[in-house]
Amino acid sequence: MREQSVAADYRLTHASTKQFQMARRALNSLQRIIIPGESCVPHDIDVVAKICAHHNHDPAALLEILHDTQEHFGCVSDEAARRIAQDLNISRADIHGVRSFYGDFTRDTDKPKLKLCRAEACQAVGSEELARRLSARGIASETIYCLGNCALGPAAMIGKRLIGRASAELLEAELADD
Numbered sequence: 001m002r003e004q005s006v007a008a009d010y011r012l013t014h015a016s017t018k019q020f021q022m023a024r025r026a027l028n029s030l031q032r033i034i035i036p037g038e039s040c041v042p043h044d045i046d047v048v049a050k051i052c053a054h055h056n057h058d059p060a061a062l063l064e065i066l067h068d069t070q071e072h073f074g075c076v077s078d079e080a081a082r083r084i085a086q087d088l089n090i091s092r093a094d095i096h097g098v099r100s101f102y103g104d105f106t107r108d109t110d111k112p113k114l115k116l117c118r119a120e121a122c123q124a125v126g127s128e129e130l131a132r133r134l135s136a137r138g139i140a141s142e143t144i145y146c147l148g149n150c151a152l153g154p155a156a157m158i159g160k161r162l163i164g165r166a167s168a169e170l171l172e173a174e175l176a177d178d
C-alpha cells in the first residue's frame, strides 16, 4: 500500500506525464494492479481528494478529474462520485450526468469486460448471432452502439483492446488471455 500511496503522491505533485508513466510502470511491476480500465480496486478516498486538489477543485475540470479517477482505480465508484461532488461543490446529479454520458467511465466491477457492438453496420455482419453464441457459452457482454470500427465488424472491445471481425471463439480466447 505504501508504494501505491507514494505513486499517487508522485503523480499529484509532478505534472510530467512521462515521470508519472515511469512511476506507474514501476508500481505495476511491483503490485500488478491499477491497469487503466481493467479492474476497479477499492477507492482510497484520500487519493480522490488529492485528485480534486490537483485540479484546484475546479468544477470545469470535472471531466479530467473523472478520467484521473477512472485511470487510477479502474472505475469511478459512487463513493468517489460523492467525494468529488463534495470537493467541487457541485451536485451528484452533475457527476452522474457526465459519468453516464461518456461510456468510458464505469461505476463498478460488475460490468462485463466484453463490449459488443450491436449497431447497424455490425448487425449487418452478424453481431446479433454473435451475441447469441456468446450467451450460449455463458459469456456476458455489454451492448455498445458503435465502437468506430464499422469496417471490421462485428466489433468488440475488451478493456481498451478493440477487436475486429469478432467471433465467439476469438472473443473467448481473448478473454481467457486477458
Ligand code: FES
Binding pocket: 117, 118, 119, 120, 121, 122, 123, 145, 146, 147, 148, 149, 150, 151, 153, 155
Ligand atoms: S457499427 Fe459496430 S463499430 Fe460501428
